[in-house]
Amino acid sequence: MDRHAEFLKLFLANQGDLKAFLASVLSDRAAVEDLFQETSLVLWQKYAEYDPARSFGAWARGIASNKILQDREKTRRLPLAFSPTSIRAILEAFDRGEAEPRDPGPLRDCVGRLPERSRRLLALRYEQSLKLGEIARQVGSTLDAVHKTLSRVREALEACLRRKAAAE
Amino acid sequence: MTPAELVARHLDGIATPEERAELDRLLASDPAVADLFAKASRRDQALASLHQEERAARKFRAAVPRRRAWIAAAAILLLGLLYLLLPRESVLHGPQVLRWDGGATTITLRDGAEAVVLDDDPKILELRAGELEADVAPQKEPMVLRTPQAEAVVLGTKFTLSTTRLEVTEGRVKLTRSSDGAAVEVAAGQVARAESMKAVAVEVDRFLDLRRSIHDPRNGYFSADGVPYHSVETLIVDAPDHGHLTTSETFSYWLWLEAAYGRISGDWAPFRKAWAKMEEVAIPSPADQPALEAYDPGKPMTAMAEKERIEDYPVGPDGSATGVDPLATRELHVMHWLIDADNVYGFGRRGNRSARNGLVNTFQRGPDESVWETIPHPSWDDFQQGGPNGYVDLFVKSEARQWRYVCAPDADARAIQAAWWAKAWAKPGTELPWREALRMGDSLRYALQDKRFRGEHGLIGWAFGWGGSLDPKNSWAWRSGAGQAHFGYQNPMAAWALAKDSPAWARSLDRQLALYADLQSPEGAIAGGYSIDGTTLSFEPHPVFRDPPSNEWFGWQAWSMDRLAQYLHTSGDVRARPIVEKWAAWAKKVVRLRPDGGYAIPAALVWSGRSVRAEGETQDVGVAAATARALAHWAAAGKDVEARELAKGLLERIWRLHRDARGVSNPELLTSYRRFLEKVQVPDGWRGPIRPGATFTDLRPWFRRDPDWKTVEEALRRGEPPRMRYHRFWAQVEVAVANAEFARLFSP
Numbered sequence: 064m065d066r067h068a069e070f071l072k073l074f075l076a077n078q079g080d081l082k083a084f085l086a087s088v089l090s091d092r093a094a095v096e097d098l099f100q101e102t103s104l105v106l107w108q109k110y111a112e113y114d115p116a117r118s119f120g121a122w123a124r125g126i127a128s129n130k131i132l133q134d135r136e137k138t139r140r141l142p143l144a145f146s147p148t149s150i151r152a153i154l155e156a157f158d159r160g161e162a163e164p165r166d167p168g169p170l171r172d173c174v175g176r177l178p179e180r181s182r183r184l185l186a187l188r189y190e191q192s193l194k195l196g197e198i199a200r201q202v203g204s205t206l207d208a209v210h211k212t213l214s215r216v217r218e219a220l221e222a223c224l225r226r227k228a229a230a231e
Numbered sequence: 232m233t234p235a236e237l238v239a240r241h242l243d244g245i246a247t248p249e250e251r252a253e254l255d256r257l258l259a260s261d262p263a264v265a266d267l268f269a270k271a272s273r274r275d276q277a278l279a280s281l282h283q284e285e286r287a288a289r290k291f292r293a294a295v296p297r298r299r300a301w302i303a304a305a306a307i308l309l310l311g312l313l314y315l316l317l318p319r320e321s322v323l324h325g326p327q328v329l330r331w332d333g334g335a336t337t338i339t340l341r342d343g344a345e346a347v348v349l350d351d352d353p354k355i356l357e358l359r360a361g362e363l364e365a366d367v368a369p370q371k372e373p374m375v376l377r378t379p380q381a382e383a384v385v386l387g388t389k390f391t392l393s394t395t396r397l398e399v400t401e402g403r404v405k406l407t408r409s410s411d412g413a414a415v416e417v418a419a420g421q422v423a424r425a426e427s428m429k430a431v432a433v434e435v436d437r438f439l440d441l442r443r444s445i446h447d448p449r450n451g452y453f454s455a456d457g458v459p460y461h462s463v464e465t466l467i468v469d470a471p472d473h474g475h476l477t478t479s480e481t482f483s484y485w486l487w488l489e490a491a492y493g494r495i496s497g498d499w500a501p502f503r504k505a506w507a508k509m510e511e512v513a514i515p516s517p518a519d520q521p522a523l524e525a526y527d528p529g530k531p532m533t534a535m536a537e538k539e540r541i542e543d544y545p546v547g548p549d550g551s552a553t554g555v556d557p558l559a560t561r562e563l564h565v566m567h568w569l570i571d572a573d574n575v576y577g578f579g580r581r582g583n584r585s586a587r588n589g590l591v592n593t594f595q596r597g598p599d600e601s602v603w604e605t606i607p608h609p610s611w612d613d614f615q616q617g618g619p620n621g622y623v624d625l626f627v628k629s630e631a632r633q634w635r636y637v638c639a640p641d642a643d644a645r646a647i648q649a650a651w652w653a654k655a656w657a658k659p660g661t662e663l664p665w666r667e668a669l670r671m672g673d674s675l676r677y678a679l680q681d682k683r684f685r686g687e688h689g690l691i692g693w694a695f696g697w698g699g700s701l702d703p704k705n706s707w708a709w710r711s712g713a714g715q716a717h718f719g720y721q722n723p724m725a726a727w728a729l730a731k732d733s734p735a736w737a738r739s740l741d742r743q744l745a746l747y748a749d750l751q752s753p754e755g756a757i758a759g760g761y762s763i764d765g766t767t768l769s770f771e772p773h774p775v776f777r778d779p780p781s782n783e784w785f786g787w788q789a790w791s792m793d794r795l796a797q798y799l800h801t802s803g804d805v806r807a808r809p810i811v812e813k814w815a816a817w818a819k820k821v822v823r824l825r826p827d828g829g830y831a832i833p834a835a836l837v838w839s840g841r842s843v844r845a846e847g848e849t850q851d852v853g854v855a856a857a858t859a860r861a862l863a864h865w866a867a868a869g870k871d872v873e874a875r876e877l878a879k880g881l882l883e884r885i886w887r888l889h890r891d892a893r894g895v896s897n898p899e900l901l902t903s904y905r906r907f908l909e910k911v912q913v914p915d916g917w918r919g920p921i922r923p924g925a926t927f928t929d930l931r932p933w934f935r936r937d938p939d940w941k942t943v944e945e946a947l948r949r950g951e952p953p954r955m956r957y958h959r960f961w962a963q964v965e966v967a968v969a970n971a972e973f974a975r976l977f978s979p
Contacts, residue, residue, distance in 0.1 A: 083276030087242075087268065144241070144251070149258035149265075156265035163277040170277055171327060188243075190282035195245050210243050217239075217274070 070110050073119040074103070080162040081123050088131060088153055090144040092192065098141065102127045121158050128154050173223035181216045188213060234264045238271050322347055325361055335368035349377075362393035380425035381408045390417075398422045398433060420978065434974035435495060437886055441894060441967040442492060445960075450893045452960060454572045456587060458512055459485050463893060463958040466939035468904070472593060472602055472931065474957075475573040479566035479642035482509040484964040486649040491971040494656040499663060502653050506664040509646065512588045513566040515636055519581060519590065519611070520562055522699040526708035528559035533709065534683050535627055537597065541604055541912045544596045547628040554684035556710060563697055563710075564667075564674045566646075567610060568639040569593065575933060578609035578616060592637060595626040596912075601778040603906040603927050606913070610636055613701050618919030625917060631705070635698030640678035640691050640713070641790075644722035647672055648794070651728035672729040672736065679739050680712030686766035687735065689742030690716035691726075693775045715774045717760040718750050719787030723798040723807070747795060747810045750841065755817025756788055758841040772838045779903075785833045785845075788818070789857035796864035800976075808869070815865045815874050821845040822858055824880040829888065832858060850888070852895045853962025855881050860969040867976040875977065882970055891956075894963045902952040904943055907934070 081102065085095045105126055106113075113122055131150060134141045143150065163170075174182060187198045199209045237254045240246040246254065257264040323329070325340030331354060340346055344361030348354075353372035359379065367374055369387035376383045378394040388402025397406050399417045406423050407414045413428045422436035423429060431439075445452050451463045459481050461467070462474040471478055486509070489502035517523075536549035571578065571589045580586040593605035608622035611634045616622075620630045650668035657663055677695045679687055692713020699708035721743045729736035750758045750770075759782040760775075761768035773780040792814050799807035823831045832855050834847030859881040866875035889895045907928050913921050921930065928934050939955070946953035 079276055079280050080273065082280075083273045086276055087272035145255045145258060149255045152258050152262065152265040153268060156262065156269035157273075159262075160266060160269045160273070163273050167277065167281050170281055174278075174281065185278065186282060189279045192279070192283075195243055206245055210240065210245055213243060214236075214239050217278075220278075221274075 066110070070107060074106065076165060077120045077123055077162070078103075080120050080157075081127065083163070084124050084154070084157050085127060088128075088144055088150050089142055091142045094142055098127065098130065102130065105130075118158075120162055124154055124157055169224055169227045170220070173220050173227070176223065177216065177219065181212075181219070184209070184212060184216060234261075235267060235271075238264075238268050242271060242275050322359065325363070329356075332368045336370075336374075337366050339364040358392060358394060360394060362391060364391045365389065377409075378425070380410070381406055383407075388419075395426065396422060396424045396436075398436070432974040432978040434882060434970040434978070437882070438491065438495065438967045438971040438974070441890075441963060441970075442488060444894045445488065445963050445967070450958075452894075452958070452963070454587070456512070456572070457508055458570070458572045458588060459960050460572055461960060464939060464955070466934055466937040466943065467955075467957055467959075468602055468907075469959070470594075470602060471569060472605065472607065473575050473933075475575060476591070477513075477570045477572045477960075479513055479568045479639055480645075481960045482513050482566060483642040483645035483649065484961040485509070486646050486653075487968050488964045490649045490653040490656065491968045493653055494975070495971060497658075499653065499657055499661050503662065503664065506646075506650070506667065509566065510667065512572075513570055514564060515562075515567055515590060517562050520634065520636070520697070520699060521701070522706045522708050523561060525699070525706035526559075526710065528556035531556040531684055531710045537714075539597055539599060541596045541600050545624055545626050545628050545914060551683065552685075554681070554686070556680075556684050557687075558673075558676055558680070560674055563636075563638070563677070564670045565638040565640075565643045565677075567636040568642065568694075569637075576607050576609075578607075578611075581611050582613050582615060584615070590636060592635075598775060598777050601776075601906075603903070603909050604911055606911060606921065606930065610634055611701070616920075618917060620918075622919070625914060625919070632701035633698055634701060635696055637694050637696045638675070638678070639694055640675055641720040641722065643671055643675050644691060644720075644725040647675070647728060648722060648725040651725070669729070669732055672725075672733060676733070676735045677710065678713050679735055681763055681765050682712045682714030684712055685764075687738070688716070688763050688766050688768065689735075689739045690746060690761070690763070690768075691720045691722060691739070691743070692716050692763070693720060713763070715760065715762050715771070716746070716768075717774045717781060717787070718746060718757045719760075719782070719784075719791045721746060721791055722794045724794045724801070727798055727802055727804075744804075744806050744810075747807075751810055751813060752841045752843045754843050755813045755815075756836060756843040757791065757814065758782065758838060758843070770841070772840070780838075782838060783835045784854075785836060785849075786851075786854040786857060788814070788836070789854055789861050792818075793857060793861035793864060796861050796868060800864050800868035811865050812869055815862060815869070815871060818858065818862065819873060819877060822855075822862075822877065822881070824877065824884065828884065830855060830881055830884045850897045851899070851962075852885050852889050852897050853959060853965045855885055856962070856966040856969040859885075860965070860972055863969070863973045863976055878969075878973060879977075882966075882973060885966055886970075894958045895966045896956040896958050896962075898954050898956055900952045900954055901943075904953050905947060907943065907947070 082095065082099055085098055089095050089098065102123065106123055113119070128150060131141060131143065132147055135143060135147055174185065187193050187201065195206055195209050199206050202209065234257055237246065237250055240250055241254055258268060323340060323346045325344035326342045327340050329338040331351065338356065341362045341364065344363050345359040346363065347357045347359065349357055354374040357377045366389050367385050367387050374385045376385065376392055380395060383392060383397055384405045388404055389400040390404055391398040397404060397417055399419050399421055401419050404417050405414060406417055408425055408428055415423050415428050415430050417423045417430045420433055421430045422433050444450055453459055458477055460475045461471045461477050461481055465474040467474040485505045486502065489505045493499040493502050530553070532553055533548050534551045534553055536546040538544060538546055567590045569591050571591045572587060574585065574587045574589060576591055577584060578589050578591055580589040590610040591607060592610050593602065593607050594600055606625055609616065612621040612623050613632050614621040618624065621632065623629050623633060647668045650663065650665055653663050654665050678692045679689050681688055693715045695711050695713045697710040700706050723740055723743045726736045726740040726743055730740050747757060752758050759772045762771050762774060773782050775781050792811065795807055796811045798804065799811050821833050825831055830850060831848035832851060833845035834849040837844045837846050859878040862874040862878040865871060866878060885895060889897045908926050910924055910926050911930060913923065913925065934940055942955070943953045
């Protein structure tokens with residue numbers, strides 16, 4: 064496999080997980096997109112330095128978190144959600160944990176089994192990326208009620224995924 | 232508040248500054264909270280990715296202007312690369328359902344499909360691989376579905392789209408080919424393909440699609456010599472006892488396929504090619520039937536005894552008188568019924584043991600002999616193989632080297648029928664083998680004769696034979712007529728086609744119509760047939776063979792009544808009408824479209840006298856298609872909407888349930904396969920290579936090396952019937968031609 068193809072393969076496999084990390088430490092979605100693209104460029108430029116024995120995901124997170132912490136020390140452009148200590152803790156937790164499976168099939172199935180009302184709520188939150196306040200306005204409810212319902216829907220999804228995993 | 236709740240509020244974007252500070256403190260001090268946070272964050276992102284797949288395209292384009300100039304300047308090449316892999320390109324994979332317009336518009340991506348939503352308003356979707364099903368509510372602006380080859384513009388309709396094919400169920404869709412801008416309007420019930428850009432009836436598209444599969448060399452329907460096999464699979468025991476044998480029936484189906492193709496395409500070369508191959512391989516050449524000059528029509532044969540039990544063979548002459556052969560044609564221009572296309576038996580042809588396409592035989596020993604009890608032998612019995620007297624003394628008390636062939640007349644009649652349709656469908660002046668078909672019809676008159684030439688019964692008999700000496704010093708030849716008639720072999724269409732040129736076939740047409748009237752049961756089905764003595768007919772519930780009972784199979788009903796219905800529709804002969812009408816009324820009761828989307832054909836017919844009861848259910852694709860064809864011809868003749876809808880439903884469901892990569896097939900449970908290890912009866916004292924106690928499989932050692940043997944062996948060890956899938960040539964053609972005929976009758 065040539066270098067481009069190799070990079071593409073690894074990058075495609077890990078891009079979702081990289082975004083998850085960025086979204087958990089930055090408090091603004093546009094910033095997540097911008098930093099994701101900047102990081103992608105750096106990953107490509109530095110790909111020669113990547114050690115295939117290491118996890119690509121961990122390497123990518125390392126580069127992204129360096130950027131974040133550098134920014135913190137210098138320009139402070141990035142809207143960080145937490146203190147540098149907590150960001151390091153989150154980084155370590157990501158390295159310890161397991162990335163979401165590449166096959167979204169089970170999650171898709173579980174979403175498909177939800178009642179229509181729950182699926183509508185998920186679509187507003189994750190497809191249209193609306194803030195909870197906007198969702199509350201649209202469905203004629205309160206912020207807290209929407210959050211509670213969403214939490215219950217996510218719990219139902221977790222339970223469904225556990226059942227699926229157990230069935231295998 | 233629990234740490235989990237804090238995490239959830241943070242991820243939902245509603246944490247207060249105090250709550251966020253609390254979470255920050257917990258994350259920094261407790262790795263378990265950090266773990267919990269990482270996990271929730273990853274799941275949140277997975278949900279976002281899942282949901283944003285469809286909308287990613289628009290978002291990316293909106294993001295482009297915001298991107299900072301220095302990035303683009305820094306690595307314009309890399310951007311080109313990334314452009315291909317960023318979320319804009321998030322390809323949706325089937326199976327999944329995309330919804331718009333509050334659920335009124337749905338696109339179902341089938342398993343294996345790959346698509347990208349390029350826009351939501353107006354809706355633009357690109358299908359890159361596989362197939363999708365669309366149900367589109369009325370649109371203000373047309374919805375566009377692109378494939379690499381074409382573009383479909385939609386205002387509100389139901390259809391199925393793959394990268395190369397569009398099928399419309401409701402409404403109309405305009406399809407435009409990308410390469411040259413050629414466009415076609417596709418209406419409900421029609422299909423268009425990017426390669427032809429013609430809108431045709433869905434049944435015509437199925438016909439062409441299945442014919443392509445049959446002729447695709449990777450699927451293995453034809454031998455290296457271009458001979459169609461009985462079935463793609465080799466381990467099969469029907470009437471032929473190996474899949475790569477072929478039969479006169481297979482050739483006749485090939486002719487049907489190419490006749491239907493000629494009508495649809497205007498190309499008659501494939502029909503001519505099939506006819507020529509049939510003449511080359513299946514019709515014994517003059518060299519295959521020497522010593523004909525010794526044939527004496529005044530004494531056509533020495534009558535041999537006919538015994539019921541296999542143990543009573545070989546038989547000798549029974550001394551009974553024979554009549555005079557009134558036909559006395561020279562070479563017989565009909566097919567021998569069984570041909571070893573791959574030389575599996577190793578008998579070769581005309582004494583050349585390595586030649587392929589040898590003429591062979593199995594059945595010889597009365598009505599109780601099932602295929603499992605037969606002994607395969609060469610039709611050219613020159614004593615190079617077998618015992619000191621070759622194989623001949625297994626069956627008759629004779630020590631003479633000889634050749635002998637058997638014609639199964641329904642196949643030749645089907646070939647004539649196909650040739651007649653070819654002539655009817657082709658433009659005048661098209662070169663077609665109709666004269667050859669007439670010649671075949673001439674020879675086939677032996678089927679209308681009593682076995683010992685004591686009269687012309689006029690029915691299409693089960694079989695007739697002819698043979699002669701291979702000893703130049705002692706020349707002789709014989710012929711026989713046919714002593715039994717099964718209703719399933721009758722072909723009034725072929726008789727009618729030949730009647731203009733032949734008084735014998737004109738008489739046969741009347742005799743056949745009388746047979747149907749006489750044998751129709753009170754329920755509507757047609758009962759077995761007759762054994763024939765001169766011109767005297769005696770009713771037989773199961774003529775010719777009893778293991779299994781010969782009129783148990785529903786396929787005879789479909790095959791024979793299709794010909795009668797076709798005759799009624801084509802000729803308008805009112806004598807056929809009440810018979811077909813009554814039969815169709817019965818068929819509509821016993822053939823069902825099931826509520827679960829399946830269909831059911833009777834697995835067996837149980838007869839008591841001339842009264843019938845349908846038993847069990849099967850989905851046999853060949854029989855179901857033949858039934859659909861019979862119903863369609865009746866529906867066209869009798870304006871029977873119910874029969875038409877049943878036929879249409881059968882064809883749709885066969886296709887939906889049983890179309891596979893090679894053709895059409897349904898799983899079958901082969902209960903008879905327990906007989907693989909059954910012993911074959913060999914006469915005491917026979918001096919040949921078959922040892923006492925030999926089984927069906929001992930005589931056919933190649934089965935133990937067959938790739939499917941394991942399946943059979945394991946099932947038998949468990950005491951269960953093996954479950955097999957077969958691609959029989961005739962069944963493929965039956966499905967293809969039933970579709971072509973349905974389209975000819977109902978969407979011309």
